[in-house]
Amino acid sequence: MSDPAALSPVRRALLSVSDKTGVIDFARGLSERGVDLLSTGGTASLLREAGLSVTDVSEVTGFPEMMDGRVKTLHPKVHGGLLALRDNAEHLAAMQAHGIAPIDLLVVNLYPFEATVAKGADYDTCIENIDIGGPAMIRAAAKNHAHVAVVVDPEDYAKVLGDLDQHGGKTCPKFRRKLAQRAFARTAAYDAAVSSWMAGAIGDPAPRRRAFAGTLAQTLRYGENPHQRAAFYTDGSDRPGVATAKQWQGKELSYNNINDTDAAFELVAEFDPAEAPACAIIKHANPCGVARGATLLDAYRRAYDCDRTSAFGGIVALNRTLDAATAEEICQIFTEVVIAPDADEAAKAVFAAKKNLRLLTTGALPDPKAPGLAFRQVAGGFLVQDRDNGLVTAADLTVVTRRAPTEAELADLLFAWKVAKHVKSNAIVYVKGGATVGVGAGQMSRVDSTRIAARKSADMADALGLAEPTVRGSVVASDAFFPFPDGLLTAAEAGATAVIQPGGSMRDDEVIAAADAAGLAMVFTGQRHFRH
The missing domain is CATH 3.40.50.1380 (Methylglyoxal synthase-like domain)
Structure with a gap:
């Protein structure tokens, strides 16, 4: 021995x-x-x-x-x-x-x-x-x-x-x-x-044995909670994101920071920077504000105005190079992490005075269309699936109501659909003018998600001194079908004028009839975006 x-x-x-x-x-x-x-x-x-x-x-x-x-x-x-x-x-x-x-x-x-x-x-x-x-x-x-x-x-x-x-x-x-x-x-x-x-x-999507591996990137202070030990591993892929980013300042990222930053950057990558600047603000893995704007500063302000309360202590993701004006605005509240493809020297100088704010740059955006695998542990095993890289365009939509959406409504419906893909189910997203105005996430009832999102819009209208909730005149996206007309009618009562949803319910005819009766335009995607 x-x-x-x-x-x-x-x-x-x-x-x-x-x-x-x-x-x-x-x-x-x-x-x-x-x-x-x-x-x-x-x-x-x-x-x-x-x-x-x-x-x-x-x-x-x-x-x-x-x-x-x-x-x-x-x-x-x-x-x-x-x-x-x-x-x-x-x-x-x-x-x-x-x-x-x-x-x-x-x-x-x-x-x-x-x-x-x-x-x-x-x-x-x-x-x-x-x-x-x-x-x-x-x-x-x-x-x-x-x-x-x-x-x-x-x-x-x-x-x-x-x-x-x-x-x-x-x-x-x-x-x-x-x-x-x-x-x-x-x-x-x-x-x-x-x-x-x-x-x-060899084209085998479910091999008899599956193995994953990673390389230690960082030993974390703790996991989701202080009593949980944790570490961060990279998988060797070159997908731009928190794992490949350069951190310019601030203390080490925590477990929750990494999880939320990944969620924010994957969401903002849905919006092509060649089309318009975009900003996503994430809190506890859910978006509390997403917007396009004429400038990056405009996009940030519009995203922030969706839910200012939740944005405090959140994660900000941008689809273009961070500039000083946007950095100055972000610094007006406490923000945990800012992630962007790049940041100019003036923006870095602004953040330098905020020692606890982490600035990450990645050099590029992840491709939302790229294939990949996602896995999750369960007791006794783990689940493996393709990354949700599903996208829809206007050509993929089916108008199912008597009224078709207007051009402006159609643009907002597609925007809302991209956001809903990144909201925990049951997901409801109200959008108006290229910005979220209400997000309902993670509820057991789709009706509750619809009501919560509308209530948040009303709360923000009060805080901003507006005459009516911003959800008035908005469109609404649902990550899965409405099983009954009640959720759709709740959205209509809140002020939504058009709806995007997968369709496929046994009661689609009832839901369509309710939409027609309420004067709504509704389109089906034929694609669902559950996110658990």
Whole structure:
């Protein structure tokens, strides 16, 4: 039985890396500490060019690299050196009998499979970038972490040298265990990437086994609540958003900040910046104001005027470069996070005085039409579905009432539909003139959502000193069909003049008749946007 508390000397290291970042300095540091270096192919050539003494693995195995590099480390003299228990007499005897020397440190990072897929490479190229020998060696070394240290990330190079210095040329067991966990996680993530890519490549939407993986981006102070531990992981995709953003100022993002910022940016991306500036304000993952405007400042003000109370402490997302005038206006109330494709220097200077406000820039907007997967954990498993990338245009709509919507109503109906897609069900959204004027979210009854949204509009009218609620003369979107006429009639009583909804209820005829009787224009999308 190996002693889990034993220090392990490092006399011989095998280095075989695809990512050459920092490997020369690391190898030199090992050599200066008396460690013999083994290596393969391009890594060995690079180290020799740097003046280091290196033994080729082919010299150890007695076999050249062959089959385009597919076979080079799959050999007992490599895996025996990694897997042998140094305190097991039978293992030591086998090593001596077969001329196997121990390998005390393995440094491997894998063929760039994920990067190859991200570049859009063809099937055969992706297959050739699946590493075989690397994962096999990593798993062998990680299994034998009682004696062997394994390194898969260049960021750990300096830590290895520091551990060797601290323990007189040996590695400590606690550090080896941590390295082993990282190693197993890396091979698991690699296999997850391969299997997920292959499921897509062969057109299997529901493979028998599904794996997801991520890389730690940030350890969070806590989760949704202070008693919950949490961390933020990135999935390696290049979709612009909070995971890829640059944070210019402010304290670290919290769990809730990240969740809400993602919701805000995905929503504002629905509105093409080439058409008009747009702003979305999110509170607790629901929009409390969304608007287009003549300028970004105008869009922000119109979004803010939907629900000023809820906007306090919210997340602001913009679809264009943030300017100083908009930044000044945002600073008039407490805002947690502002996210935009970019921000000019004047805007950054404005925010610099607000040390608790986080400013994030992403360089681009996410594509709302792009495919992707979304998953959610449930007890005993998880649900996987396509990202909701459904969009409708005027051409997709079916007018089902005697009155068709006017051109202005049609524009607002399409705007409202985009917003409703991002509101928790049951979702009701009132829009007028390219701005939300009432949002009802997350209610068990669609009628309640309709009433809440109208009431919020009335409250804002009072706060703004308006003669009547802003919902008067608006249009309304419902994320799913009205099962009865009551919800639609509640919207009509509030002042809505046109309706957009999926249709498909058993009582569609009753709902259409009620709309006709109320003088409403109504269109069906044929598409639902539940968001739970």
